[in-house]
Amino acid sequence: MSEHNKTGQVMAVIRRQIAARALTPGMKLPSVRLQARLSDVSTSTIVEAYARLAAENVITSRPGAGFFVAGSIAPLDLTHMTPVKERDIDPLWISRQALDAEDGKLKPGCGWLPSDWMYEEGMRRALRKMAREPASTLADYATSANSLPLRQLLVRRMANQDIKTQADQVMLTESGTQAIDLICRFLLQPGDTVLVDDPCYFNFHALLRAHRVNIVSVPYTANGPDLVAFAAVLQAHSPRLYITNSAIHNPTGAVLSPLVAHQVLKMAEEHDLIIVEDDIFADFEHRPAPRLAAFDGLSRVIAIGSFSKTVSAALRCGYIAARAEWVEALIDLKIATSFGGGRLAAEMLLQVLTDSGYRRHLEGLKLRLAQAMKNTHERLQQLGIRPWLMPPAGLFLWCQLPDSIDAVELARRCLRDDVVLAPGNIFSQSGSASTLMRFNVSQCSDERIYRSLQQALSDQLR
Incomplete structure (x- = not known):
């Protein structure tokens, strides 16, 4: 990696720490030598990173004292409180994709029923x-x-x-x-x-x-x-x-x-x-x-x-x-x-x-979900996508993708077809669900979902 890229990485880490309030205004930054050891880069890289952050008024230099965080407290920014991810597969971005979806965008990764099922x-x-x-x-x-x-x-x-x-x-x-x-x-x-x-x-x-x-x-x-x-x-x-x-x-x-x-x-x-x-x-x-x-x-x-x-x-x-x-x-x-x-x-x-029709609504809804679970299971199996278990009820199928295919890449590819998926690692704190995917069976009736999945799977297997 070039020195320029290393400098940019150090600057990005410090900005994220400030955005997440791990570093607050007036707090002293590690010395150049300590920051170099912590970041596993040369001292010259840290000198350059600190100088550029000071030029941007992100930090300030006090001669003989060191470098300090400048300005007022930064607004809370949840997107910078975890390692950087592609925003189209970040948990909050998945929610925003589904909530803000225009008509025509398909949402097999969302967590709710279609409006006409309510x-x-x-x-x-x-x-x-x-x-x-x-x-x-x-x-x-x-x-x-x-x-x-x-x-x-x-x-x-x-x-x-x-x-x-x-x-x-x-x-x-x-x-x-x-x-x-x-x-x-x-x-x-x-x-x-x-x-x-x-x-x-x-x-x-x-x-x-x-x-x-x-x-x-x-x-x-x-x-x-x-x-x-x-x-x-x-x-x-x-x-x-x-x-x-x-x-x-x-x-x-x-x-x-x-x-x-x-x-x-x-x-x-x-x-x-x-x-x-x-x-x-x-x-x-x-x-x-x-x-x-x-x-x-x-x-x-x-x-x-x-x-x-x-x-x-x-x-x-x-x-x-x-x-x-x-x-x-x-x-x-x-x-x-x-x-x-x-x-x-x-x-x-x-x-x-307390409406007399609510119980009937629920009974019909459970039957409808059971049928959707069966249909979605069958269609996904044709693509080699298999459930981790068959749940007794509910909305979701937690599925294993074939051939250790990466769920994030699959989600990114299907997003081009206006299909919003929910890759496994957005649910996993340990990051151990990279080949798993959650499907909402009530949102999986459209044939375009399976066409997009099939093409995306084919692309990744090439």
Whole structure:
């Protein structure tokens, strides 16, 4: 590598550290000699890099004292808090590609149902009912914990999963993501360690980076987290929090076994670990899977969820179920960060969930997903793409690509055809899923997806 390129690399690393606030205004940079050793380059390369950064007013030189970060604090930039990646395969960029997709762009890598699979009829009925509500429902702030009738309904729904709770242990949030964000604000300090599954929902990584915590991962098996690895991580890293899906794991589709659940809870008790159990896919189940929150009784497990996957992604309403004293503190935190909750959304959701047609909608949706799972499995197998396991329910197939083909390159190639894929390593903290891919079966009916995949696979095998 040329000296010019080495200099540019050193400058890029320092800029990323400033953007991520690892280096803050006024902080002294390592000496030229120390920085050369840390960067494995010559001192002349560091001298040149520092001189150019000073010319750009990124750093300043104080004669006899050294080099210091200049200017005011940099805005938080999540894209610079991890190693540089191509933006078309970065986790946040994948989300933006899917969210901002124009008509005609295909989204087999996204995490939600097509709009015409959602409960549109029930939403329209609820909107008509809401139009007749008193002015206070349409215009006032919600109460601090938000709708009591909806929280009572959630208590009854959780009872069907053997989770025993009360309305004062439940609070409403704007989404499942806000629920995790509030919990992280409540329980974590910068520098704490958080455990996630490998693979796991990729936005967990981005959200946790925003909280400036250390992320460690444990391999996820067909029955839950690998227990040997789980024990080793607890011993080595003493994580404060573990975030997981127990029922219909994202992205694998696996289901936690009772044996693994009990072992996880036993180790959590021994190591004072708090568990966040994200139950966003509950309504896709054909029969309830084991829940950590049920076995634990919401002692050190916090259950969260929302209805963006089955009712409407436009209706932002989630929930947290936890110890009553934790819920009290979380309500204060929610008021401090967002003040009043979404009263209109909560009242709308209550109308939808108690609508006589919602159960029929779910039964039809589960049948439709089962057929889509079968069809997608068959089409992918024709291309040599095979599932890691066949999930009992849900949206996702976690698949192994043929001939060790790199999923990132495949995603980049298919993006040229307006096909947004989700390569495995965006879900993997360890980077061990380079030949895996997540497919959303509800978004895989278009023949153009398979044509694009076939051409991309052929290109890579040449």
